[in-house]
Amino acid sequence: MSITIDARGYSCPQPVLMFMKAIKSGSENEVIVMVDTDASKENVSRAAESKNYSVTDIQQQGDEYRMTLIKD
Amino acid sequence: MAKNFFAGRWGIICVGAVIGILAGALQKMGNPGNMGICVACFERDIAGALGLHRSGVVQYLRPEIMGFVLGALIAAFSFKEFKPRSGSAPIVRFILGFFAMIGALVFLGCPWRALLRLAGGDGNAIIGLLGLAGGIWIGVLFLKNGYNLGRSQATHKSVGLLFPLIMLGLLCLMFLYPQVAGENKSGVLFYSLKGPGAMHAPLFISLAISLVIGFIAQRSRFCTMGAFRDLILFRHIHLLTGLISLVVFAFVTNFILGQFNPGFEGQPVSHTMQVWNFAGMVLAGLAFALAGGCPGRQLFLSGEGDGDAAIFVMGMIMGAGIAHNFGLASSPKGVGPHGIAAVAIGLIVCLFIGFTMRKNIKGV
Numbered sequence: 194m195s196i197t198i199d200a201r202g203y204s205c206p207q208p209v210l211m212f213m214k215a216i217k218s219g220s221e222n223e224v225i226v227m228v229d230t231d232a233s234k235e236n237v238s239r240a241a242e243s244k245n246y247s248v249t250d251i252q253q254q255g256d257e258y259r260m261t262l263i264k265d
Numbered sequence: 266m267a268k269n270f271f272a273g274r275w276g277i278i279c280v281g282a283v284i285g286i287l288a289g290a291l292q293k294m295g296n297p298g299n300m301g302i303c304v305a306c307f308e309r310d311i312a313g314a315l316g317l318h319r320s321g322v323v324q325y326l327r328p329e330i331m332g333f334v335l336g337a338l339i340a341a342f343s344f345k346e347f348k349p350r351s352g353s354a355p356i357v358r359f360i361l362g363f364f365a366m367i368g369a370l371v372f373l374g375c376p377w378r379a380l381l382r383l384a385g386g387d388g389n390a391i392i393g394l395l396g397l398a399g400g401i402w403i404g405v406l407f408l409k410n411g412y413n414l415g416r417s418q419a420t421h422k423s424v425g426l427l428f429p430l431i432m433l434g435l436l437c438l439m440f441l442y443p444q445v446a447g448e449n450k451s452g453v454l455f456y457s458l459k460g461p462g463a464m465h466a467p468l469f470i471s472l473a474i475s476l477v478i479g480f481i482a483q484r485s486r487f488c489t490m491g492a493f494r495d496l497i498l499f500r501h502i503h504l505l506t507g508l509i510s511l512v513v514f515a516f517v518t519n520f521i522l523g524q525f526n527p528g529f530e531g532q533p534v535s536h537t538m539q540v541w542n543f544a545g546m547v548l549a550g551l552a553f554a555l556a557g558g559c560p561g562r563q564l565f566l567s568g569e570g571d572g573d574a575a576i577f578v579m580g581m582i583m584g585a586g587i588a589h590n591f592g593l594a595s596s597p598k599g600v601g602p603h604g605i606a607a608v609a610i611g612l613i614v615c616l617f618i619g620f621t622m623r624k625n626i627k628g629v
Contacts, residue, residue, distance in 0.1 A: 202416025204353070204557050204571075205491070206498060210408065213499070229419070231346050232486045235272045239503060256348055256419060 195223040200233060201257060208233040209240045212262075216244060224262040234258045269344075271484035274506060280485040281510030287474045288381050288511075289518030291329075294466035298524075298533025299385035301515075302329060302478075303378035304560035305369035305549075306534075308578070309585035309594070310462050311435070314454050317586030320594075321449065322460025326439050328468055329475040330564065331432040336479020337568025338429045344484070349425025351572030353417035357618055358556055358573050362580025363587070364611035365552035365560065370585065370594035371545030371604045372396070373535050375560045376489035376553070379546065380508065382535060384515035386527035392539045396546030401493040403547070404554020407619035408498060414557065414622065417573055425570025428578070439468070461534055483569060488562035490553040534597065541600045541608070548611045555618055 196215050200208035208228050215224055224246065226237050238248050241262045250261040270276045288301030300306055306323075313324030341347040369375050372393045374382060379397060382390035404412075442452030449458050457463040465471065481487075485507065492504035519525040529537055536542070553559050556577050558566060563581075566574035588594040593607040 202350070202353070202418065203413065204417065204566075204573075206408065206494065206557075207413050209499065229350075230348060231269070231344075235269070235486070239501065240499065243499075243501065 194220050195225065196221050197225040197227070199227045200237075201227050201229045203233070204230070205232060205236050209236050212237055212240055213244070216246070222264045226260045226262065227257060228260065229257045234260065237262075269484060271481055272486065274503065277485050277487065277503060277507035278510040280481045280487050281507035282514040283481060284377075284478055284487070285384065285511040285514030285516075286518045287478060288377075289384075289515050289522055289524060291466045291471065291474060292524060293522050294470055295464055296466050296471075297461040297464040299382040299387055300374070300378055300461065300534060301381055303374050303381070304330070304333075304564065305366055305375035305581065305585075306373075306378060306461070308366070308560070308581050309370060309589070312582050312585040313462060313589070314456070316453075316455055317582065318589035319455075320589040321462075322457050323462040323589070324449075324455040324457045325462045325465055326435060326454055327465070328436065328439065328472045331436045332472045332475025333479040333482070333561065333564040334429050334432045334568040336476040337483035337565040338479075339476070340480040340483040341569035346483070347422075347425060347570050349420050349422050349570040349572070350417040351420050351424055353573045354414040354622070355573055355576045357414060357622070358577040359580035359583070360614060361552045361556040361618070362563070362577035363584035364614055365549045365556070365577075366581040366584030367588050367593050367607050367611055368400075368545045368548030368550075368552060369560070370588045371600060371608055372542050372549065373595050375549070377559070377561055380489065380512050381515055382532070384512050384525075385519050385532075386525045387532040387535055388527070388529040389532060389535050389537055389539065389542050392542040393546045396543035397550040398493050399543070400547040400550020400552070401490055401554045402497055403551050404619070405494055405497045407555065407623070408494075411623040412555065412619055413624075414573075417571070420572070422570075424572050428567045428572070428575035436472075479565060479568060482561065483565045486562070487565075488559050490550065490559035491562065493550070494554055536595050536597055536599045538595075538599045541595070541604065544608050545595070545604075548608050548615065551612070551615045551619075555615060
């Protein structure tokens, strides 16, 4: 299952909370997270790694980032 | 793109160390006791310098605050992280800043100063830090239950530049109306002749050090509130390692410079009314948690274009003015005549905000 989280405009810790909530069911193999600050990008990456997700791709689109996180 | 060293584990430890060492050095060079850096106290002194309150002992246009914002601005521009944004519940941020300042002034220090007081041997700081953690813990409960301030919007570059420009303007005022020995006023600015406001490191040293700290703190996202929040909320210790590093290095610096004096009584710019040391910081911690950053972090965010963080800072400065005009701020003798009432009102306001700004986040 794949899910997309739009965390643009939210400041920390919201993007991480949204990611945590999304993976709670355990059925998400791929999570796409959209953020718009570097701090959010780093925070989500750190949270993902602590939850055994790998950041496989980060695409920059203007001032925004689209992160692809895959369950290990 | 080069990986951001400062955002890694060793990066945040280095940043904490640099802040701890430089804070100790600033104290040695003239800043008040255990107040090498205190964002709340320094904003309060700025409020005094501008005449927003007329407490004669805490009036000085602290260049450290301008340096933090401008250092963060330089870092943000250097690394293409300047992102002008605003519109995420500005009035709420103002109110949170207002009461965060009042809570901090009942304790007598922001989280940074609480850590520096601890590193200087002030035992009262332990009670304050426990209060801070307690306030943040309440904030985390709200966060877990869907509290959030809503999205910000990307906006014009000029919007993000306004606050750094205000800081630049204040710096110009300081150069225009420098302190005159023995005078409590120079041009439009007030200067303390005695008390903590009269104690300061040389202007250019304060400015240079704070520019460095602003720069590296923006890169590292150093945040004292976040350190406790992430520990409680996610069991993440990343920011906490920076905070611990700050305390350790500030302690070592103080020890070497002869600034470590353990005890509870007679500590510089502090009081021993522990219930209010605790409660003041519960209020401050809750307000920081609801606003998403400690006072230092709000300055660095302001520097990278976050107009909402700038509003929080404005709220703090306004809160400082009111705190001294209304007798809410503590002094070494203890809490002010209306400090206790102000803490109670502040807690009620924060709870009101926390309970009413909840909704399930869309987009999941």
